[in-house]
Every structure is written in C-alpha cells, then in structure tokens.
Amino acid sequence: MEDNLVNTTYLSFTIGSEEFAVNVGKVLEVLQKQSVSPVPNTPDYFSGVINFRGEIIPVIDTRTKLGLPGIILDENFVIIVIEIKVEHDDIVVGAIVDKVKDVISIQNHQIMPVPKMNKEVKTDFFTGIVRSEDGFIIIINFDKIIVSDEAVMLTEFTQASENMLNEITKEELEHVDES
Amino acid sequence: MDDLEKFRELFIKEATTLIDSLEEILLDLEKDSNNLKRVEEVFRVMHTLKGVGGMYGYTGVGDLTHGLESIYDQVRNGNISVNNEILDLTFASIDHLYSLLEDQEVRKPENIARQNEFQLRISKLVNTIKKGSDIKRKLPEIKKSDKSTYNIIFQPEEKIIESRINVLYSFKDLAELGEIKAIKSLTSDDNKERWSLFFVGNCTVDEVEEAMMFIWEFCTIEKVADFDLFDENELNARQEFIKSVEVDLVADSSSDDEVTETDNSISKTVTKSTTVLDSIRQNMNRVSVDSEKLDYLMYLVSELITNNSQLALLTVNQSFDSIRPQIEKLDKLSKLFRNNVLDIRLIPMRDIVPKFQRMIRDISKQLGKEVEFITEGMDTELDKSSIDVIVEPMVHLIRNAMDHGIESPEERAEKGKTPKGVIRLSAYYSGNNVYVKIEDDGKGIDEDVIRKKAISIGLINKEDKLSEKEILNLICHAGFSTAQQVTSLSGRGVGMDVVKQKIAEIRGEFEISSKKDKGTTIIMKLQQSVAILDTLLVKSESMKWLIPLADVEVCSQITDSELDKFERTGTLEFEKELIPFISLRSYFHNNKNKVESLKVVVLRKNNQRYAIVTDEIVGQHQAVLKDLGRLMKNHKEISAASLLGNGEVAFLLNTNVFYESMAKTGVN
Numbered sequence: 001m002e003d004n005l006v007n008t009t010y011l012s013f014t015i016g017s018e019e020f021a022v023n024v025g026k027v028l029e030v031l032q033k034q035s036v037s038p039v040p041n042t043p044d045y046f047s048g049v050i051n052f053r054g055e056i057i058p059v060i061d062t063r064t065k066l067g068l069p070g071i072i073l074d075e076n077f078v079i080i081v082i083e084i085k086v087e088h089d090d091i092v093v094g095a096i097v098d099k100v101k102d103v104i105s106i107q108n109h110q111i112m113p114v115p116k117m118n119k120e121v122k123t124d125f126f127t128g129i130v131r132s133e134d135g136f137i138i139i140i141n142f143d144k145i146i147v148s149d150e151a152v153m154l155t156e157f158t159q160a161s162e163n164m165l166n167e168i169t170k171e172e173l174e175h176v177d178e179s
Numbered sequence: 180m181d182d183l184e185k186f187r188e189l190f191i192k193e194a195t196t197l198i199d200s201l202e203e204i205l206l207d208l209e210k211d212s213n214n215l216k217r218v219e220e221v222f223r224v225m226h227t228l229k230g231v232g233g234m235y236g237y238t239g240v241g242d243l244t245h246g247l248e249s250i251y252d253q254v255r256n257g258n259i260s261v262n263n264e265i266l267d268l269t270f271a272s273i274d275h276l277y278s279l280l281e282d283q284e285v286r287k288p289e290n291i292a293r294q295n296e297f298q299l300r301i302s303k304l305v306n307t308i309k310k311g312s313d314i315k316r317k318l319p320e321i322k323k324s325d326k327s328t329y330n331i332i333f334q335p336e337e338k339i340i341e342s343r344i345n346v347l348y349s350f351k352d353l354a355e356l357g358e359i360k361a362i363k364s365l366t367s368d369d370n371k372e373r374w375s376l377f378f379v380g381n382c383t384v385d386e387v388e389e390a391m392m393f394i395w396e397f398c399t400i401e402k403v404a405d406f407d408l409f410d411e412n413e414l415n416a417r418q419e420f421i422k423s424v425e426v427d428l429v430a431d432s433s434s435d436d437e438v439t440e441t442d443n444s445i446s447k448t449v450t451k452s453t454t455v456l457d458s459i460r461q462n463m464n465r466v467s468v469d470s471e472k473l474d475y476l477m478y479l480v481s482e483l484i485t486n487n488s489q490l491a492l493l494t495v496n497q498s499f500d501s502i503r504p505q506i507e508k509l510d511k512l513s514k515l516f517r518n519n520v521l522d523i524r525l526i527p528m529r530d531i532v533p534k535f536q537r538m539i540r541d542i543s544k545q546l547g548k549e550v551e552f553i554t555e556g557m558d559t560e561l562d563k564s565s566i567d568v569i570v571e572p573m574v575h576l577i578r579n580a581m582d583h584g585i586e587s588p589e590e591r592a593e594k595g596k597t598p599k600g601v602i603r604l605s606a607y608y609s610g611n612n613v614y615v616k617i618e619d620d621g622k623g624i625d626e627d628v629i630r631k632k633a634i635s636i637g638l639i640n641k642e643d644k645l646s647e648k649e650i651l652n653l654i655c656h657a658g659f660s661t662a663q664q665v666t667s668l669s670g671r672g673v674g675m676d677v678v679k680q681k682i683a684e685i686r687g688e689f690e691i692s693s694k695k696d697k698g699t700t701i702i703m704k705l706q707q708s709v710a711i712l713d714t715l716l717v718k719s720e721s722m723k724w725l726i727p728l729a730d731v732e733v734c735s736q737i738t739d740s741e742l743d744k745f746e747r748t749g750t751l752e753f754e755k756e757l758i759p760f761i762s763l764r765s766y767f768h769n770n771k772n773k774v775e776s777l778k779v780v781v782l783r784k785n786n787q788r789y790a791i792v793t794d795e796i797v798g799q800h801q802a803v804l805k806d807l808g809r810l811m812k813n814h815k816e817i818s819a820a821s822l823l824g825n826g827e828v829a830f831l832l833n834t835n836v837f838y839e840s841m842a843k844t845g846v847n
Contacts, residue, residue: 035827037722037723037827037828037829037830038721038722039811039814039817039830040722040767040768040816041767041814041815041816042811042814048828049807049811049820049828050828051822051826051827051828054478054481054482054485054805054822055805055808056805056806056807056808056820056822056828057808058808058810058811086809089809091808091809091810093810146810
C-alpha cells in the first residue's frame with residue numbers, strides 16, 4: 001500500500017480548543033485583520049463578504065457552521081481563503097477561524113476515521129482524524145461544507161426575504177385598517 | 180494535439196463569423212438578385228469555408244460549400260441569375276452548416292441524411308444550370324488556343340506558417356483549374372526560398388488568383404502565353420524563352436516590365452485583384468477580439484479605478500502635496516482609460532439585426548403572413564454583455580409580434596390595413612440610457628381578455644380597478660404565460676415573465692403599451708454600460724448601500740419620532756403628498772443604536788414616488804459593479820456589490836424589489 005506512505009501537507013488551525021487541518025493545496029491565502037461586510041437576509045453561518053484580490057467573496061463562520069460552541073470574541077480572527085469545488089465550478093470562499101497554527105505533514109496511513117461525536121457537532125465535513133502531540137487534529141473537507149448547503153442557502157435567502165415582505169405588507173395593511 | 184484543438188476552435192470561430200455574414204448578404208440578394216457584388220461575396224465565403232474547412236478535416240463543410248460554390252460560380256459568370264430556388268437552398272444550408280461545425284466528420288444520422296439531401300439538391304441545380312448554359316457558353320478572349328500558360332513565382336515567408344495556411348490546398352485548387360506543368364526551386368542570393376511554377380489551363384487570371392487566394396500575397400502571377408507553352412510542338416521553340424523569363428523575374432520580381440514587352444503573345448496582366456484588396460482593406464479597420472480578453476481588460480480597469488480611489492483617500496494628507504499633481508494626473512488618465520475600455524465593449528445594434536431579419540423571413544413564410552421589418556437607429560451602441568442578454572427577449576418579443584400581433588393578409592384587408600404588416604425595431608439614446616423599441620401594427624392586446632384571465636387565475640379581484648398600464652403589465656406575471664393560455668388569449672403571454680426577468684438582469688426596465696387594432700409597442704430602457712454605475716452612497720447602521728443615482732429624485736430628512744409615526748402606516752408625508760417608504764433599518768432588522776435624525780431618499784419610478792429611509796447620505800459613488808458570485812446570485816435585495824476607496828464593500832440596492840412590493844401594497 002504505497003499510497004499510505006504518501007505525505008500530504010496540511011494547514012492546521014484552531015477554533016476554541018479544537019484543532020483542525022485543511023489541505024494546503026486548497027488554501028489561497030490567510031488574511032488577518034480583515035473587516036467583513038455583513039450581508040442582511042442570509043443564514044447565520046454566513047458572516048458576510050470581503051474584497052479578495054478585487055473579487056467579492058463570501059465568508060463562512062466556520063464555528064457556527066460546524067456547530068461548535070462559543071462566539072468570536074477576539075477581533076483578531078483569521079480568514080483562510082480557500083478554493084472549493086461546487087458541482088463543476090471552482091469557487092473561492094473565506095472561512096473564519098480563531099488562529100492559524102502550523103503547516104504539518106501527515107502520512108495518509110496516520111489518518112483515522114472520525115469517531116461518533118457530540119450530536120451538536122456536524123461530522124459530515126470531516127475527512128478523518130489524526131493523533132498529534134497535544135491531542136487530535138480533525139481534517140476538514142471544505143468542499144462538502146458548501147455543497148451540502150448551497151441549495152438550502154439560496155432558498156433560505158429568498159424565503160426569508162419573501163416572508164419578511166409578506167409580514168410587512170400584512171402589518172401595514174392592519175395598521176391601515178385600524179386607522 | 181492541443182494545438183490542433185486550438186486551431187480547430189479558431190476555425191469554428193472564423194467559420195461562424197463567415198456563416199453569420201452570409202445571412203445578411205443573402206437577405207440583400209433576396210431584395211436585389213442582380214447585386215453582383217453580393218454574389219461575389221457569397222462565392223468568397225463558400226470558397227473560404229471550403230478551403231479552411233477541408234484543412235481541419237470538416238469534410239461535410241467542404242463538400243457542401245464546394246457544391247454551393249460551383250452554383251454561385253455559375254451565377255458570377257452570368258450563366259444563370261439568382262432565383263428563389265438558389266436562395267432557399269443557400270438559406271437552408273446555413274443552418275446545416277452550423278450543425279456541421281459541431282459534427283466534424285458528419286457522424287450524426289440526421290446530419291448524414293440532410294447532407295445527402297443537400298448534395299442531391301445541389302447536383303440537380305448544377306445540372307440544370309449546365310444544360311442551359313452549355314448552349315450559350317462562348318469562349319471569350321482566347322483566339323488561337325483555349326488554353327493559357329501562367330507562371331507563378333511563389334515566395335513563402337514565415338508568416339505563412341503563423342497564419343496556418345495549408346499551401347497544398349491552394350495548389351490543389353489550382354490543379355482543379357488546369358494542369359500544373361513544372362515546379363522548380365529557384366536559387367537566389369538572399370537565401371529566400373522561391374519556387375517557380377508553370378500552369379496551363381482554360382481559365383482567366385482572376386480564376387488563378389481565386390485559387391491562390393490564401394497565398395496570393397506571396398505569389399507573383401503572370402500570364403506568359405495565350406496558349407499551352409508545354410504543347411509538344413511549341414515546347415522546343417519556347418524553352419529558351421521561358422528560361423529568360425524566369426531569370427528576369429527572379430532578378431526583380433516586382434518590376435517585370437522588360438520581360439513582357441519581348442513578345443506580343445505575352446500579355447501582362449494586373450497581378451493583384453482589386454476586389455480581394457478591397458475586402459482585405461475593409462477588414463483591416465475592424466479587429467475581432469475574444470470577449471474573454473475584453474472581460475479581463477474590464478476587470479483590470481475596475482481594479483485600477485478602485486486602487487486609484489484608495490490612493491486618493493490615503494493621500495489627502497498635506498504631506499503628499501508634492502506628488503499631488505501626479506496623483507491627479509493618474510486619476511484623469513485612469514478615467515480616460517476606463518471610458519475607452521467601456522467604449523471598446525460597445526457594439527452597435529446592427530450586429531444582431533440579420534438574426535432577426537432571418538427569423539422574420541422564416542416565420543412569415545411559416546405563418547403565411549406578410550411582414551416588413553424596418554430598423555432605425557441601428558448605430559446605437561450597447562455594452563456587449565447587454566446585447567448578449569437582450570437578444571433572447573427580443574426574439575421572444577418579435578416572435579410574439581409575428582405570431583399574435585400581425586394579422587393574416589386577409590384579416591388585415593378586412594380591417595382596411597395594408598396587407599403587409601410592419602414590425603419596426605428602433606434604438607436611440609436618451610440621457611444615460613439606451614432605448615430599444617419594438618412596434619408592430621397588428622391587432623394589439625385585448626385588455627378585456629387579459630382582465631378576465633387574470634381574474635380566473637386569481638391574480639386580481641373582480642372589483643379591482645386597474646389602469647390600462649397595470650392591466651398590460653399583468654402579462655408579465657409568471658403564472659400568466661403558458662402556451663395554452665396564450666392561444667386562448669391570442670395575446671402575448673409567451674415568456675413575458677422571462678423577458679422581464681432577463682431585462683431586469685441587466686438592470687433594465689420595459690414598458691408595454693397597446694391599442695386594439697392599432698398595434699403594440701414595447702420599449703426597453705437599458706443602461707449603456709452595465710459594469711459602471713453612478714450611485715448614491717448611503718449608510719444605515721454599519722452597512723453601506725448604493726442606490727442608482729438615476730432613480731433618485733430628491734433627498735430630505737426626518738426625525739426618529741416622525742419616522743416612528745410614519746412607520747405605522749408605511750407612508751410618509753413629503754411635499755404634501757403621502758408616499759410609501761421602506762426604512763433600511765427596520766427592513767434589515769438592524770435597529771440597535773437609534774439616531775435622532777434620519778435621511779429620506781425619494782425615488783421616482785413610472786411617475787410614482789417612493790422613499791428609502793436611511794441614517795446618513797455619504798455622497799456620490801462611481802460604482803464599479805462586481806458580481807456577487809454563485810452563492811449569493813439569488814439574493815433578492817442585493818443585485819451587485821462595489822468596493823469603496825477604503826476597501827469596504829457596499830451593496831447595490833435592488834430598488835425594483837422595493838418598488839414592486841410597495842406598488843403591490845398599493846394595488847391591494
């Protein structure tokens with residue numbers, strides 16, 4: 001099984017007390033101190049958009065997306081800009097994490113399947129888990145984060161705004177009736 | 180292999196352009212079948228397609244165009260004049276040619292069948308022409324012998340490789356005209372490759388040049404004798420002479436005056452066909468560029484502009500005064516650059532007209548209606564991306580006009596109209612907008628029918644009072660347009676919602692007006708350039724919003740307590756008028772830190788006022804609009820984003836959403 005001896009390089013980062021890693025080949029850039037412009041009427045894990053090399057790209061709050069506890073307290077969060085595949089298109093997104101830790105090399109045979117975890121944490125996006133000196137590192141597949149939700153996200157958008165419009169209209173009408 | 184693919188792509192692109200041009204030429208020919216210039220053009224297109232198509236292995240294209248070429252050759256030579264049979268055949272072959280471009284070796288069964296059918300039709304036509312022309316064919320010019328001898332000096336340059344010309348094809352074409360007698364490599368001092376070639380054939384210099392058209396610029400073509408120099412009897416006597424011609428030609432291939440005067444039987448002819456030169460000159464003024472390159476150029480310009488405003492922001496400080504003139508100059512230059520790039524992207528409407536002409540021709544034959552298609556202001560230019568988007572809605576609209584608008588000739592006669600219906604397509608500028616108008620003089624839209632239909636599908640209530648305009652706009656409603664409804668309505672339901680949506684995509688608007696039995700007019704109001712927009716930058720809480728400046732009528736302000744009062748009714752008082760409004764804060768549930776004084780931006784659309792209430796008006800912003808990408812393209816309120824000078828992102832408000840929601844409230 002020569003395949004198992006192949007080394008792959010990963011970028012490791014932390015969210016809260018957990019350590020994660022993403023294939024370096026997917027990472028375009030790591031941004032610090034970048035202000036994110038929020039977009040109204042979007043799901044809560046959708047932090048907003050940023051200007052990345054002249055393009056407007058969406059930014060995902062990885063913590064919320066993975067169902068991890070806690071909120072971003074520190075202003076010094078980091079955005080990892082990654083390229084992901086959605087169907088046949090390559091799209092660029094930013095993922096907010098707490099800190100970027102290291103670039104590590106992992107042999108394929110070191111990667112173990114993901115064990116059952118706390119129900120709150122969504123394990124579908126994890127490729128596997130690796131033992132490290134201070135515990136475990138979870139390898140994330142960002143392709144899946146978007147694919148699984150894209151359709152939902154879009155309908156959520158339109159649904160949310162439609163409901164809101166209807167509400168407003170109703171409210172207004174009621175008021176008119178009253179007066 | 181990759182290179183070959185690339186060339187093939189290039190070929191397809193070139194071929195498509197050629198076939199496209201053919202439509203226009205043919206439509207002209209249909210009007211004036213004696214237009215020899217047009218005949219010549221058809222011939223050339225066919226010839227080029229044949230040559231290049233064969234080169235890349237498009238056998239189907241090669242065979243088909245070869246046949247058509249020979250027909251138009253006969254026309255060119257005056258053996259037959261253009262008739263409907265020929266035109267119909269050529270029109271029909273255009274569509275077939277398009278499908279052949281996708282089916283290189285004619286493998287698809289439907290293409291094989293059609294290919295055979297075309298071959299049959301062509302050969303039938305050619306045969307009938309031949310029968311007719313054999314009798315009247317005369318052999319002009321040639322007195323002593325029906326053959327002439329030509330000397331061709333071919334001096335290939337590196338360019339020939341760059342332009343991917345297959346030299347052999349030209350010689351093959353030549354060989355079809357007659358006989359290539361001798362090819363000889365010539366030695367010379369300047370190390371350039373030269374070949375001398377003798378050719379005997381029953382043809383004119385023009386025809387020889389025609390055959391060599393791909394490489395004619397590398398050739399010197401000379402008629403050396405009015406007879407076959409290689410005839411056994413003549414050969415010996417002439418051998419000496421030919422050699423001297425060669426030597427002289429090589430010595431100075433451009434001036435060969437001395438040579439020709441030596442013998443009366445050798446006539447010097449003009450080597451460069453003026454028609455070829457003309458067509459090349461025409462093409463020199465236009466460059467066709469891959470639209471991806473243009474998009475990239477546009478991207479670079481928008482980056483430059485964003486960077487420029489950042490630079491301006493960073494250097495407001497007095498300490499930069501010494502370089503201020505340079506910064507200002509840079510600003511000016513990038514604005515000029517931007518305007519220029521926007522200009523390059525503009526395409527005249529004329530470029531899409533032939534498509535419509537063709538469509539109208541086909542549909543009117545199909546429906547048995549007579550339609551005159553009139554165009555006006557086709558020099559009006561629009562951004563390429565807008566043109567790409569509006570073609571589809573326009574096809575819909577014109578088809579609707581033909582199908583449901585224009586009546587049959589009999590029906591028109593009963594109504595006292597001319598039997599021929601008119602569809603008029605016009606375009607013009609007004610302010611920053613381009614208007615495209617499609618009018619017909621058909622039966623118009625019957626409001627009663629629409630009203631009944633709308634009530635039956637629950638769109639409106641029986642007691643609703645709608646203005647004429649509102650009724651007409653009902654047909655743009657998504658549920659209103661299925662094929663079945665259209666026929667029962669005899670109205671214009673087909674995809675009107677799609678039309679509306681497409682036009683909204685490029686931030687355009689459209690308006691329908693119609694008079695029963697007089698006709699229908701549809702006006703599209705479009706932005707000339709979609710990539711850059713003048714906007715008003717406003718702030719609500721921490722968010723920055725852009726409102727298209729063209730929509731804004733006036734700005735005003737109100738206090739927070741006033742807003743509270745107004746918010747209960749959804750309308751505010753402005754200039755003694757109650758106008759509907761939306762507060763950005765409450766709309767986006769972003770109401771944390773209340774502010775005392777708020778700003779009102781009053782917008783006007785279709786002569787109706789509505790307002791957007793926001794915290795602060797920052798100022799004007801020339802927005803370089805950016806796409807929001809896949810994940811957010813369906814966002815309802817936000818249609819695009821733009822980068823501000825400080826790198827922040829501001830969102831373009833889709834004012835139509837607000838307008839429509841408020842208009843809806845009004846109707847209810």
